[in-house]
Amino acid sequence: MTPLDGPLPRAVQVSARGWGWRHAWRRAFAARHLDLELTPGERVLLLGASGAGKSTVLHALAGVLGSNDEGEQEGDLLLDGVPPAAARGRAGLVLQDPESQVVLARVGDEVAFAAENLAVPRDEIWRRVHRALDDVGLDLPLDHPTTALSGGQKQRLALASVLAMEPGLLLLDEPTANLDPDGVLEVRDAVIRVLDRTRATLVVVEHRVAVWADVVDRVIVLDADGGVLADGAPGEVLVQEATSSRLEQAGVWVPGRRPAVGGAVPTSDGGEVLLAATGLDVARTKRGPVAVAGLDLAVRAGQAIGITGPNGAGKSTAALTLGGLLRPRAGSVRAAPALAGTAGDDPFRWRSPELVQRIGTVFQEPEHQFLTASVGEELAFGPARVGGAQAPGRIAELAERLRLTHLLKANPFTLSGGEKRRLSVATMLATTPRILVLDEPTFGQDALTWAELVTLLRELVHDGVAVLSVTHDAEFIDALGGATLHVSGGAGTLVHR
Amino acid sequence: MSTDYLTPVLTGRTLLRANPVSKLFAAAVITLALMASIDWVSAAVVLTCELVLMPLLGISVLALARRIWPLLIAALIGAYGTALLAEKTGGVVLDVGPFLFTEGSVASGIAVGLRGLALALPGIFVLLTTDPTDLADALAQKLHLPHRFVLGGLASLRLAGLLVEQWETLGLARHARGVGSGGSFGARTRNLLGQSFGLIVQAIRRATRLATAMEARGFGGGTRTWARESSFSALDAVVAAVGLLIAAGAVTAAVLAGTWNFILS
Numbered sequence: 001m002t003p004l005d006g007p008l009p010r011a012v013q014v015s016a017r018g019w020g021w022r023h024a025w026r027r028a029f030a031a032r033h034l035d036l037e038l039t040p041g042e043r044v045l046l047l048g049a050s051g052a053g054k055s056t057v058l059h060a061l062a063g064v065l066g067s068n069d070e071g072e073q074e075g076d077l078l079l080d081g082v083p084p085a086a087a088r089g090r091a092g093l094v095l096q097d098p099e100s101q102v103v104l105a106r107v108g109d110e111v112a113f114a115a116e117n118l119a120v121p122r123d124e125i126w127r128r129v130h131r132a133l134d135d136v137g138l139d140l141p142l143d144h145p146t147t148a149l150s151g152g153q154k155q156r157l158a159l160a161s162v163l164a165m166e167p168g169l170l171l172l173d174e175p176t177a178n179l180d181p182d183g184v185l186e187v188r189d190a191v192i193r194v195l196d197r198t199r200a201t202l203v204v205v206e207h208r209v210a211v212w213a214d215v216v217d218r219v220i221v222l223d224a225d226g227g228v229l230a231d232g233a234p235g236e237v238l239v240q241e242a243t244s245s246r247l248e249q250a251g252v253w254v255p256g257r258r259p260a261v262g263g264a265v266p267t268s269d270g271g272e273v274l275l276a277a278t279g280l281d282v283a284r285t286k287r288g289p290v291a292v293a294g295l296d297l298a299v300r301a302g303q304a305i306g307i308t309g310p311n312g313a314g315k316s317t318a319a320l321t322l323g324g325l326l327r328p329r330a331g332s333v334r335a336a337p338a339l340a341g342t343a344g345d346d347p348f349r350w351r352s353p354e355l356v357q358r359i360g361t362v363f364q365e366p367e368h369q370f371l372t373a374s375v376g377e378e379l380a381f382g383p384a385r386v387g388g389a390q391a392p393g394r395i396a397e398l399a400e401r402l403r404l405t406h407l408l409k410a411n412p413f414t415l416s417g418g419e420k421r422r423l424s425v426a427t428m429l430a431t432t433p434r435i436l437v438l439d440e441p442t443f444g445q446d447a448l449t450w451a452e453l454v455t456l457l458r459e460l461v462h463d464g465v466a467v468l469s470v471t472h473d474a475e476f477i478d479a480l481g482g483a484t485l486h487v488s489g490g491a492g493t494l495v496h497r
Numbered sequence: 498m499s500t501d502y503l504t505p506v507l508t509g510r511t512l513l514r515a516n517p518v519s520k521l522f523a524a525a526v527i528t529l530a531l532m533a534s535i536d537w538v539s540a541a542v543v544l545t546c547e548l549v550l551m552p553l554l555g556i557s558v559l560a561l562a563r564r565i566w567p568l569l570i571a572a573l574i575g576a577y578g579t580a581l582l583a584e585k586t587g588g589v590v591l592d593v594g595p596f597l598f599t600e601g602s603v604a605s606g607i608a609v610g611l612r613g614l615a616l617a618l619p620g621i622f623v624l625l626t627t628d629p630t631d632l633a634d635a636l637a638q639k640l641h642l643p644h645r646f647v648l649g650g651l652a653s654l655r656l657a658g659l660l661v662e663q664w665e666t667l668g669l670a671r672h673a674r675g676v677g678s679g680g681s682f683g684a685r686t687r688n689l690l691g692q693s694f695g696l697i698v699q700a701i702r703r704a705t706r707l708a709t710a711m712e713a714r715g716f717g718g719g720t721r722t723w724a725r726e727s728s729f730s731a732l733d734a735v736v737a738a739v740g741l742l743i744a745a746g747a748v749t750a751a752v753l754a755g756t757w758n759f760i761l762s
Contacts, residue, residue: 059709062713063712063713064709064712064713088715088718089715092713092714093710093713095706095709095710095713097706099659100659100703100706100707100710101706101707101710102655103648103651103652103655103707103710103711103714104503104630104651104655105503105504105628105629105630105655106504106630108724109630109724109725112724112725113711113714113716114714114715114716115722115724116721116722116723116724117714117715117716117717117718117721118715118718119718119720119721119722120722121722122722122723122724122726125722125724126724129724145504147503147504158710161714162713162714165714165715320669323673325669325672325673326669351677351679352671352672352673352674352675352676352677352679353675353677355672355673355675355677356673356674356675359673360673361669361670361673363666363669363670363673365666365670367698367699367702368666368667368670368671368695368699369670369671369673369674371671371674371676371691381674381675382674382675385674385675385676386675413698427674428673428674431675
């Protein structure tokens with residue numbers, strides 16, 4: 001027997017009867033009244049609006065929801081007739097963020113970790129490591145550092161690490177949400193290969209339905225009010241008008257349906273030059289490698305520029321440098337008088353209050369930019385820093401425009417993903433910068449938030465704001481019009497439409 | 498570029514092959530011997546041996562100095578402070594205003610500086626030649642420390658690396674919101690506190706996610722196997738013996754020279 005054909009793990013049968021879970025710190029149930037039967041080997045796509053409890057179900061199946069003091073459970077959830085906690089190693093869970101799943105320093109050790117935890121004998125561990133790496137198509141030496149991997153490779157590594165447990169149930173929680181288009185296909189194809197060999201049961205949660213629609217044989221839609229909204233073959237659930245329109249309302253990306261966006265695609269090539277980069281070399285750290293070299297770019301008022309390229313190509317570094325946050329390694333970024341006003345012409349030298357009035361940068365992780373304890377204070381913060389009496393009307397208008405009015409008293413950290421994104425954009429707009437830089441604004445966002453963002457940014461462009469977005473999202477770039485800066489292989493090329 | 502404490506740049510091919518436990522043992526006995534007495538003879542013997550063994554690190558003196566310069570400066574400051582404050586015996590070396598250095602005080606200063614360096618170097622030897630994963634394997638398999646503790650430590654080392662990046666990102670993200678590093682002392686302090694709080698929040702979230710990922714892979718069960726065997730070889734006997742020899746040599750030399758000055762007597 002070669003190391004590559006081992007015994008097949010037994011696929012897991014899942015059964016939920018009146019199951020529900022309430023986190024100890026929440027009043028409402030995260031998921032409730034769930035009745036489900038999954039036959040062994042079934043491939044299921046689990047959908048639902050934000051907050052419908054998809055992740056909760058997945059975590060429960062993986063047995064990582066915690067003990068009774070971390071929440072309250074009702075009904076039964078069973079894997080092959082036993083609770084998930086008693087079926088350690090039978091279910092393998094891959095999470096969304098490639099970064100926070102890696103435990104060890106070397107690829108081989110990382111894959112071996114789960115098998116070690118299940119007390120698998122040493123020889124068998126290494127057989128499984130080779131088989132798992134082969135399954136996911138990671139052809140790397142075992143001592144390859146886990147930090148030196150792309151996002152797609154990291155997710156395939158995470159997949160390999162759970163495969164080393166030989167799970168009969170594979171659970172994927174938005175495994176491709178943070179990846180570039182190549183990474184998405186890489187991971188999906190690896191999953192298909194794995195399932196074709198192991199015949200394990202699959203439950204995958206994903207906003208972008210198109211990625212998985214052809215792979216699964218069943219789609220289950222959770223109702224935000226508890227229970228199941230729709231359940232059936234992808235061809236039925238996603239196509240039938242009754243269910244697909246409800247999915248659309250819930251923010252699910254239904255294949256063939258585009259979210260309704262307000263405003264028209266901006267067509268202007270922009271007005272006066274606000275910012276010019278000449279022979280710009282950008283680097284993330286003072287002494288680290290140069291990410292992109294020799295960049296020439298003019299940013300004009302009322303112009304949208306999409307910055308694209310593979311993961312790790314230096315898109316964000318370029319955007320942050322243009323945004324005056326990172327020091328150019330070589331070359332220059334100069335603000336035109338129209339942008340600089342009373343400040344100097346080098347954005348990197350601007351003091352924070354000067355910067356925030358001229359260039360607003362929305363980071364990928366909204367939480368990094370939250371500074372206060374309530375949404376209202378968050379919106380008032382920027383204008384207060386800048387000084388001068390800002391009309392409270394502007395804050396109210398902004399809150400209204402981004403549908404945050406009902407949340408003004410809420411703590412920013414308790415908002416949903418979409419709400420956090422809207423707030424992080426709103427805080428930047430509060431000081432009316434003429435340039436807005438956005439780092440991956442649509443990562444992991446549902447279709448509703450996506451459409452809102454596009455609508456808002458179109459209005460901004462129309463009003464003369466320059467919008468620079470770092471993104472993998474081709475539809476997003478198309479929707480905003482303007483130019484595209486392709487960054488790869490250390491160089492950037494500007495393409496006008 | 499990510500800061501990765503789990504895969505540090507390691508040097509010294511021979512010591513790299515030795516088991517971390519034997520290296521820790523050698524470093525521990527040398528340190529104990531040094532700490533037992535405050536005198537320059539034992540410090541000089543240990544430091545000489547360490548300098549003789551330096552080629553084992555496989556790193557040039559200059560490259561080493563670049564990596565441990567804070568320790569060198571600390572040793573210098575210690576020596577200077579002692580020379581300035583120690584009992585003023587012997588002839589005057591320098592007398593400028595309040596600065597009075599005598600032969601006796603300068604000798605004490607040099608002793609303190611040498612001892613500081615001698616104390617620091619065993620740790621440097623271990624750090625520069627030990628892979629954290631190997632260390633965890635050895636601690637769990639050879640010293641039978643609880644695996645939850647050992648692997649938790651390893652995971653936190655990884656988080657520490659991520660947090661360094663996170664700190665920088667937070668700084669930029671806050672600057673973009675109008676909270677910069679400039680302003681009055683009060684403003685800077687407030688900003689630093691705010692950024693630290695932000696880092697703590699992020700650290701907890703990261704740690705929670707990592708813990709979930711580990712738990713989802715069966716971590717935390719009762720028994721566990723180890724994919725990599727931590728083993729001892731003849732080299733480890735040599736490493737331990739050399740450590741014992743240096744320690745014993747230092748103590749003997751100090752006692753014979755009459756400088757032995759046991760801290761508990």
